[in-house]
Every structure is written in C-alpha cells, then in structure tokens.
Amino acid sequence: MTRTNTMLEVSGLGHRYGGANGHQAIADLTFEVRTGELACIVGPSGCGKSTMLRGISGLIKPTSGDVTLHGEPVDGVPSDLAVVFQDYSRSLFPWKSVRANVEFPLQSRGVGRAERRERADEVLEWVGLSGAAKKYPWQLSGGMQQRVSIARALACRPALLLMDEPFASVDAQTRFELEDLLLRVRKQFDSTVLLVTHDIDESIYLADRVFVLSKSPATIVKDLEIPLGRERDQITTRESETFVHLRSEVARLLDVKSAGPAPASAAETTQIM
Numbered sequence: 001m002t003r004t005n006t007m008l009e010v011s012g013l014g015h016r017y018g019g020a021n022g023h024q025a026i027a028d029l030t031f032e033v034r035t036g037e038l039a040c041i042v043g044p045s046g047c048g049k050s051t052m053l054r055g056i057s058g059l060i061k062p063t064s065g066d067v068t069l070h071g072e073p074v075d076g077v078p079s080d081l082a083v084v085f086q087d088y089s090r091s092l093f094p095w096k097s098v099r100a101n102v103e104f105p106l107q108s109r110g111v112g113r114a115e116r117r118e119r120a121d122e123v124l125e126w127v128g129l130s131g132a133a134k135k136y137p138w139q140l141s142g143g144m145q146q147r148v149s150i151a152r153a154l155a156c157r158p159a160l161l162l163m164d165e166p167f168a169s170v171d172a173q174t175r176f177e178l179e180d181l182l183l184r185v186r187k188q189f190d191s192t193v194l195l196v197t198h199d200i201d202e203s204i205y206l207a208d209r210v211f212v213l214s215k216s217p218a219t220i221v222k223d224l225e226i227p228l229g230r231e232r233d234q235i236t237t238r239e240s241e242t243f244v245h246l247r248s249e250v251a252r253l254l255d256v257k258s259a260g261p262a263p264a265s266a267a268e269t270t271q272i273m
C-alpha cells in the first residue's frame with residue numbers, strides 16, 4: 001500500500017437502482033478522507049448513506065463516478081477494507097467463539113494460525129474482551145457483541161474502516177462507552193475511519209470532519225472541520241461552546257426543527273428523522 005495523504009477519494013459517485021427509469025439513490029458525491037482521519041457522514045433517513053457505503057466498499061458497482069482507496073480504483077471489495085454494521089447479531093457467527101469470529105476474516109486473507117491467534121488476542125484486549133475469548137456471541141450483551149465486531153474489523157488492520165450506524169442498536173450508556181472505545185482504538189492503531197450516523201451529536205463528538213448530506217438523492221451540502229482536538233470527553237466536550245455551535249450548524253443544515261439548546265444530559269442527543 002502506498003501511504004498517501006488521501007486514503008479515500010470519492011468522485012462524482014452516483015447510483016440508480018433499477019436501470020435508466022429506476023430510483024436515483026445518490027446523485028453526485030465528491031469528497032476525500034485523509035489518511036488517519038476520522039470522518040463522519042450525517043444525513044437524513046433514506047438519503048442514500050448505505051448505498052454510498054456499498055459503493056465505496058465495492059459491494060455494488062455504482063452507476064456513475066469513481067472511488068479510489070490509497071490511489072487505487074475500487075473494483076470489487078478491497079482486502080484492506082473492513083466494515084462494521086449496525087446489526088452485530090447478524091454479522092457474528094453464533095456457532096463460533098468470540099476468538100474464532102475475530103480470526104475468521106484473517107483466515108480468508110491467508111494469515112497463518114499463530115499470527116491469527118496473536119492478532120485476535122491483541123485486539124480483544126484492546127476492546128476489553130480478553131476474558132470473553134472462549135465465549136459465544138449469544139452469551140454476551142449487545143455492547144460486547146459490537147466490541148467483537150470492532151475487534152474483528154481491527155484485526156484485519158484495514159487501511160480504511162467503514163462503519164454503518166455502528167452504535168445505533170445499543171443503549172445510550174453503552175453507546176458512549178463504544179464511542180470512547182472507537183476514539184481510543186483509532187489513536188492506538190492510527191486508523192482511518194469513515195462512519196455513518198443519524199446522530200448529529202455523535203458525528204461531532206467523534207469526528208475530525210463531518211460531511212452533511214442532503215435528502216435523497218444525496219449530495220454533500222457541507223464539509224465541516226471539527227476543531228475539538230484529539231482528546232474528547234463525553235461531558236466537557238459536549239458542553240463546550242464549539243460543540244454547541246457546531247451542533248446547531250449541522251441541525252440547521254439538516255433542517256432539524258427540534259435541535260434546541262445543547263442537551264443538559266449527555267444521554268439526550270439529536271436524532272434526524
């Protein structure tokens with residue numbers, strides 16, 4: 001892999017389902033994610049976020065535009081890309097242990113047995129699940145299962161980690177813990193992350209940069225730098241003036257009528273309908 005300043009380049013990406021007279025899900029998306037950056041995409045429900053991620057990850061062939069990963073065109077699913085989905089219960093194998101789940105994609109990438117074990121143990125330690133390596137996913141809480149999904153993605157040492165609403169199916173407290181876990185692991189592994197979320201506050205809390213999408217067919221209405229520094233805290237960051245200002249700006253761009261003032265409790269966040 002060539003280490004360039006741009007990890008992901010999306011240029012004029014569009015996708016129409018169902019042929020010429022079908023449904024235009026995304027129109028003309030152009031943006032870049034820099035190497036080492038954590039970028040969030042926030043947009044209204046149904047605007048085409050999943051379609052965009054499918055196009056970027058090579059799961060579908062977009063009907064227009066180009067995607068390049070570290071300078072190479074994406075054509076099919078790149079082996080150095082990993083995706084974490086919202087629905088952890090369907091993405092983990094219930095009959096495999098936690099460790100075997102984490103090792104699984106390494107096997108198909110040709111990583112030898114000893115290294116698979118070493119990498120799995122390293123990432124499981126990082127997500128705080130060393131003690132659960134021999135358990136099965138169904139023996140774990142939802143938040144723990146999503147930690148396993150994150151560990152599995154990290155074990156592949158992806159050039160780019162794509163995350164599709166990864167924390168949307170867990171309770172508020174667990175969500176904050178997982179957000180902080182993501183901030184810690186991206187620092188540890190120097191990861192480049194593109195995360196899609198409905199949650200304005202989450203996008204600002206996590207990101208170095210937020211791309212705000214329009215309604216379907218999606219285009220980018222704003223590319224916002226988030227000058228909150230690398231160290232973030234669920235209470236003090238969220239009550240800072242910069243955070244509150246950015247939150248209102250994104251809500252305005254998305255035309256969210258109920259954004260109001262910053263939440264008194266970190267558990268209240270702004271969801272886009």
Ligand SMILES: Nc1ncnc2c1ncn2[C@@H]1O[C@H](COP(=O)(O)OP(=O)(O)OP(=O)(O)O)[C@@H](O)[C@H]1O
Pocket residue numbers: 017018023024025043044045046047048049050051052216
């Ligand atoms: N396989 C498909 N065939 C036809 N239309 C589709 C298909 N997948 C998605 N769509 C349509 O494309 C549009 C964008 O869908 P997509 O799932 O990408 O949006 P989204 O922003 O991820 O939605 P949500 O926020 O609800 O998860 C929607 O109108 C959807 O109905």
